[in-house]
Amino acid sequence: MSTQPAVECSIQRTLDLVGDRWTLLILRDLFRGVRRFSRIQEDLGIAKNLLTDRLGTLVDSDIVERVPYQDRPIRHEYRLTEKGRALSPALLALMRWGDQYVSGGLAPTELVHDDCGTRLELQPWCTTCNVPVVPTDISSRPGPGRHIGTEDTRA
């Protein structure tokens, strides 16, 4: 029955859920407040059957919930759950990378801190040392969720 090798990597497990060509863009729209089927569909230019399928998967995965916004006729919109909202660092990281390396440093959209208006950065942060951490100061080790054997663990 279970000849399936366990996936021992959270990146892969994550991408299995949201790593296709459309899903992260759908989530981006939901973050931006575009929550209705037809709005998402026209905004992304995704085929309707695919949007149906992807939203269904997201709902099944508890990343998105389908909530009615009117009766007669009953219509639903899609909202991020807490699990879905927790993807915001990932989307922010992808966005900041695109700002820097694809948009040539000119961000099409900036995300700012409400309190002070400063544009947000996203960095690995050491909660013990209370400092930002650059890739060369990172090592990996097996965690409680099962380990991966690698030769070189430096990021």
Add this chain to the structure above:
Amino acid sequence: MSTQPAVECSIQRTLDLVGDRWTLLILRDLFRGVRRFSRIQEDLGIAKNLLTDRLGTLVDSDIVERVPYQDRPIRHEYRLTEKGRALSPALLALMRWGDQYVSGGLAPTELVHDDCGTRLELQPWCTTCNVPVVPTDISSRPGPGRHIGTEDTRA
């Protein structure tokens, strides 16, 4: 000639480059030090023709470079460029999300700060206030790279 609507979102621009089912996993392997064609291929189980194609795209995009590691016969390995290494926050964010929401809090692999061994977190950080920022304290605004019109900008 140019009926193409300009893509006004760095997330989309980023996903156009690395947002298919395999590319981020290939990059993860490169971060882990798996740099050779056959190693990546057997590690991921990706078809060879696809791996050839994806690595070619990554090299064209200057995210990865192809460097010889021996002559006779000449063989190359693939290494992240600075642009590629800059994707580490994105991969880390996806990994941490998977740890928390897919792996049930049990990280298969932990990334730790070399200096102190603390597991790394990834958070939006306000460089002015010097505090971490949660999604509800984030707003968006049009940046110099062209704006997006939205109804609701709250993350």
Add this chain to the structure above:
DNA sequence: GTTAGTCGGTTGAAAATCGCAACTGACTCC
């Protein structure tokens, strides 16, 4: 009370992409 329009889909067929297996070329090692 028919007609048109909106929203959130479903269905079916064509087109694009993917996965698999076989093959290749340059070399090494025995």
Add this chain to the structure above:
DNA sequence: GGAGTCAGTTGCGATTTTCAACCGACTAAC
């Protein structure tokens, strides 16, 4: 000279995606 490794390429069937048409429930216009 034969087997093996590595980094691919090629061809083909299987899967996915795209595109267009259609549908049901309802509203609003005439």
